[in-house]
Amino acid sequence: MAPYTLTYFPVKGRCGALKMILADNGQQLKENLVSIEEWMKGDMKGSCLFGQLPKFEDGDLVLYQSNAMLRHVGRKHGAYGKNDCEASLIDMMNDSVEDLRLKYIKLIYQEYDTGKGAYCKDLPKHLKPFESVLSKNKSGFLVGDQISFADYNLFDLLLNHKVLCSSSLDSFPALKSYVDKIAARPKIKALLECENFKKLPINGNGKQ
């Protein structure tokens, strides 16, 4: 029986990075998929602490908030830095990834038709700090010399942006190399090629 259970809509959405960090650590994940029709009935929503999915279970521990899930798994599987100083830097990096994810989500769900052009034009400004951080760190990860939960999160978000703004990484060699390197990790590669993962739309409204 899988120790980890995820309840979410049938989309990649806010759970891509979580699935990647679990896969990379050889962890099984039981997935409960909730259709929109089911969600609209309201019972499940009413049972969620903050009225939202995803919901993640590790034995008796029930977590909401996708970044809390990433931190939890990162903490358990050595992907939260090797000391407190690295942990704080990883927190900062993840929060910056989240800032960009919020912009992405706003574009996808609220402004796709009218805003996509401007978003892609503006994107380099938001990618530049990550390019700068990665090009300065010889290990090729955001912080220290090991992969952290913030790396899976950034990687997942960059994959989304490659779809949305196709040539967005062209002028960012460190980011390009980063994406290639993480995608080539055997268990990540296997996840990305796996039917269950590939078939999920990135977002709930069909836009990407």
Added chain:
Amino acid sequence: MAPYTLTYFPVKGRCGALKMILADNEQQLKENLVSIEEWMKGDVKGSCLFGQLPKFEDGDLVLYQSNAMLRHVGRKHGAYGKNDCEASLIDMMNDAVEDLRLKYIKLIYQEYDTGKEAYCKDLPKHLKPFESILSKNKSGFLVGDQISFADYNLFDLLLNHKVLCSSSLDSFPALKSYVDKIAARPKIKALLECENFKKLPINGNGKQ
């Protein structure tokens, strides 16, 4: 010489909770205030990793992202739970506080004149989960039996909402009692009554 330094605009903004957790742990904080005029020149902004303030320094460690600062100080001063399970629950709570803070910030900076009434009408829906959690936890804190960084963050945000929607806590006895209890902690009380803290506007645009 203070080990902690904060560089920020002359507002409470995203640094209220940070100042509270530092004060409650009797930590000195050196503050560098940046005026809007100074900021508009661009040099300070250009020197910030993600182009934003606040900036927090602990010796050689430089952090951006207010929640990374809260986690850092929480980690150092025993305000991050007594075990990994509590740490994950605290992460979840803080992320939920951040969700509400984002709504608050959007209202203040983008929709104040037209949206304030609807916001206050809708607020109970967002406070209800916190009321529920607090009423179930005998300690009166969000997680476990000690105060955590998430508590300072929620407390700070509730103070903002008492100003914005004056009777917002009236139907939430656990939240009312929580605010009173934290405000009565001697070092928090002293901070709230201190001139340097009181004189700062909550937000940068004068709205509250």
